[in-house]
Structures are given as structure tokens and as C-alpha cells.
Amino acid sequence: MTEPRNPGMSSVPQTAPVHTDSSSAAVEMDPVEYTLRKRLPRKLPKRRNDVYVNMKTDFRAQLARCQKLLEGGGHREICVHGLGLAINRAINIALQLQASSQGVLQLAANTSTVELVDDLEPEDPDEAGEPMTRTRNNSAIHIKVFYPDPQ
Amino acid sequence: MTEPRGQMKSSNGTSSTVMDLQSASINPDVSSSSSSPKFGGSNFKRVSRTEDSSPCPIPGLAADILHMRVKEGSKIRNLLRFATARMQGEGKDGNGTSLRQVVFTGSGRGVTKTITCVEILKRKVGGLHQVSKLHYRTVNEVWESPQQGSPDITMQRTVPAICILLSKDPLDPQEPGYQPPQTPTEDAERRRALLRPAQSPSSQHTAKRVCPDDWTVCSTQTPKV
Numbered sequence: 001m002t003e004p005r006n007p008g009m010s011s012v013p014q015t016a017p018v019h020t021d022s023s024s025a026a027v028e029m030d031p032v033e034y035t036l037r038k039r040l041p042r043k044l045p046k047r048r049n050d051v052y053v054n055m056k057t058d059f060r061a062q063l064a065r066c067q068k069l070l071e072g073g074g075h076r077e078i079c080v081h082g083l084g085l086a087i088n089r090a091i092n093i094a095l096q097l098q099a100s101s102q103g104v105l106q107l108a109a110n111t112s113t114v115e116l117v118d119d120l121e122p123e124d125p126d127e128a129g130e131p132m133t134r135t136r137n138n139s140a141i142h143i144k145v146f147y148p149d150p151q
Numbered sequence: 152m153t154e155p156r157g158q159m160k161s162s163n164g165t166s167s168t169v170m171d172l173q174s175a176s177i178n179p180d181v182s183s184s185s186s187s188p189k190f191g192g193s194n195f196k197r198v199s200r201t202e203d204s205s206p207c208p209i210p211g212l213a214a215d216i217l218h219m220r221v222k223e224g225s226k227i228r229n230l231l232r233f234a235t236a237r238m239q240g241e242g243k244d245g246n247g248t249s250l251r252q253v254v255f256t257g258s259g260r261g262v263t264k265t266i267t268c269v270e271i272l273k274r275k276v277g278g279l280h281q282v283s284k285l286h287y288r289t290v291n292e293v294w295e296s297p298q299q300g301s302p303d304i305t306m307q308r309t310v311p312a313i314c315i316l317l318s319k320d321p322l323d324p325q326e327p328g329y330q331p332p333q334t335p336t337e338d339a340e341r342r343r344a345l346l347r348p349a350q351s352p353s354s355q356h357t358a359k360r361v362c363p364d365d366w367t368v369c370s371t372q373t374p375k376v
Contacts, residue, residue, distance in 0.1 A: 084263065085263065087262055087263050087266060088259075088263065088311055091262065091311040092311050094285060095285060095287055106327055107327065107328070108327035108328045109283040109284070109313070109328045110283065110328065111269060111315070113270045139263055139266040139267045140266075141266060143285065144327075
């Protein structure tokens with residue numbers, strides 16, 4: 001949260017989805033033989049005023065953190081990000097912030113698609129079946145919560 | 152989370168009993184509260200659920216615009232089959248032209264699905280301008296008491312909602328929530344950046360990609376394994 005901005009590090013993908021073997025789409029796969037392991041979403045750039053909403057932390061804590069950034073932190077705008085199930089929570093936080101500001105704060109929402117990678121690890125390593133990865137897409141929302149410039 | 156929030160009042164005619172369960176000023180995580188609440192341990196049955204017909208908060212919309220209402224249980228392929236056909240001009244409307252604009256709305260648990268639909272449609276139909284708006288929606292729920300004779304309970308609940316306009320014609324870029332169309336080159340570059348192998352490919356992840364980069368096959372749902 002308070003660490004300095006480090007764009008060099010954050011733009012490098014942490015893990016490597018290696019083979020872009022498009023012909024492997026037809027590969028037969030027995031789901032019983034594999035364990036599904038979800039990788040973390042690709043590391044996203046994070047400024048001081050970026051808030052990534054998750055479903056683990058208490059809702060009030062995440063709301064309070066945003067409030068602190070806007071009121072105590074002196075930020076004119078913050079960006080609330082939510083992925084998948086957390087989209088709802090991100091919207092909720094943004095709307096709560098707006099409501100508690102008596103309508104001073106404004107919201108600007110953008111949507112995007114995030115590619116996620118799952119690892120498929122064979123249950124029995126001796127058995128034929130190499131580790132595979134599978135990509136899927138999930139929706140994300142990015143809400144800018146800001147004080148509009150006085151004009 | 153299973154606690155009901157918001158205001159309850161008796162719906163039996165005279166609405167004499169009005170209970171405030173919680174102050175409406177802060178309404179933590181309204182979305183996740185749609186699982187069946189328990190009133191003092193007894194199981195109430197939900198009789199009806201009506202949403203207010205709040206207008207879409209996007210300014211300057213045509214009245215006859217195609218409005219896709221995404222519900223929690225809506226099938227994405229059904230919604231998209233209809234919407235893409237209209238937008239791509241296969242199903243011509245009365246004037247013989249394809250649609251220029253479409254609005255997607257969804258609330259509560261349907262919000263994620265709404266965004267997913269929009270994201271897929273943006274890929275299928277290129278060059279769409281987008282404006283997204285967030286707001287709260289009021290939902291009225293009527294709950295039936297398990298005991299005979301006791302009054303039904305009406306509950307008012309606010310759920311987060313989203314409203315997204317996609318347009319083939321340019322929209323005001325100054326409008327909060329505006330997104331310009333994603334150019335194909337940009338998209339391809341982003342994709343390439345995603346797929347670029349890291350400097351030290353770990354041997355553990357020398358793996359095959361099972362799923363092609365096709366939205367229609369890879370839905371955003373978590374696959375069952």
C-alpha cells in the first residue's frame with residue numbers, strides 16, 4: 001500500500017504461460033486425472049491511489065481504506081479495481097464513497113477483460129499426462145472515484 | 152451476511168409495524184445478502200421480488216433503443232446471440248438498418264454477467280464506444296411468514312447495478328465512464344505482452360495451452376474439474 005511505485009517490476013508477468021500451441025486445442029483431457037490450481041492474476045501496476053478489492057478482507061476495512069485515501073491521504077482521485085466476484089463489492093464501495101460524500105465525489109467506471117491462467121497438474125505423476133495450463137477470461141471493473149475539478 | 156438489511160414493514164394493509172433493522176446510511180455488501188434471510192430463526196419464504204423501474208442514468212438515450220436486461224440466470228449465449236444479430240444487421244429492424252446502439256443493464260449478482268456480455272460483444276462487433284454508469288437499485292421483496300395468519304413482510308433492499316451503453320456512433324469523451332473503442336492492434340499487442348514468456352521460464356510450467364483464445368469456448372465461468 002505504501003511502497004513506492006515500481007513500474008519496472010510490475011509490468012513483468014510473474015509466471016510464464018509458455019507454449020502458444022494453438023493446435024493443442026483438440027487435446028483430449030480427462031478431468032479426473034488433474035488437479036486444478038489457479039494462478040494468481042497477472043501482477044497489475046499499482047499506484048498509491050490504486051485499490052484492488054478482494055473477497056477475503058472485511059468489507060468495512062476496504063471501505064475505510066478508500067475513505068482514508070480520499071480524506072486523509074489527500075488524493076483527489078482513487079481507482080477501485082474489482083475482478084470477477086469482487087466486481088460487485090468494488091461497485092458497492094464506490095457507491096458508498098459517493099453517498100457518504102453528499103454527492104461531491106463522482107464515479108467513472110471502465111470495464112475490461114483479464115486473462116487468467118489455471119494449472120492442471122496430473123494427480124499421478126507416473127501416469128501419462130503432462131502438466132498443462134488453461135487460460136480463461138474474467139471480467140473486471142475499474143472505477144475512478146474523484147473530486148471533479150471546480151469549473 | 153445472512154442478516155436482512157434495510158427496512159421491513161408489514162404489507163398487510165395498514166402497514167402498522169415498521170421496523171428499522173439497520174440504519175440505511177451504511178449498507179455493507181448488499182449484493183451478497185440475497186441468500187434467504189432468517190428472521191429470528193424461522194424460515195420465511197420469498198413470495199415476490201420486484202425491482203423499481205429506475206431509468207438508465209445515461210443521458211441522451213433514444214427511446215427505442217435495444218435494452219438487454221441481464222438477470223442472474225440469463226444465459227450469456229442467448230443474450231449475445233440476440234444482441235450480435237441485431238448489431239451486425241442480420242436481423243434488420245423496421246427501417247432496414249442495423250442497430251447503432253444497445254444498452255446492457257444488470258443488478259446484484261447479474262452485474263458480473265452484464266460486464267461479461269459487454270466485453271464479448273465488444274470483441275465480436277468492433278469499434279464500439281462505451282459508457283458505463285453505476286447506481287443503486289431498490290428491490291422490493293415480499294416474504295411469507297411460516298406461521299399461518301401472521302402478516303407478510305415487505306423488505307426493501309438496495310443492490311448495486313450497472314448500466315452500459317455500447318454505440319457504433321461516437322459518444323461524448325468527457326462523459327464520466329466513457330471508453331473509446333479498442334483498436335485491434337492495441338488488443339493484439341496487449342495479448343502478445345501477456346503471452347510473452349518471462350526471462351526465466353520455470354520447467355514446471357512448460358505446459359500446453361488447452362483452451363484457445365476464443366471467448367465462445369472459454370466462458371468466464373470457472374470450469375468444473
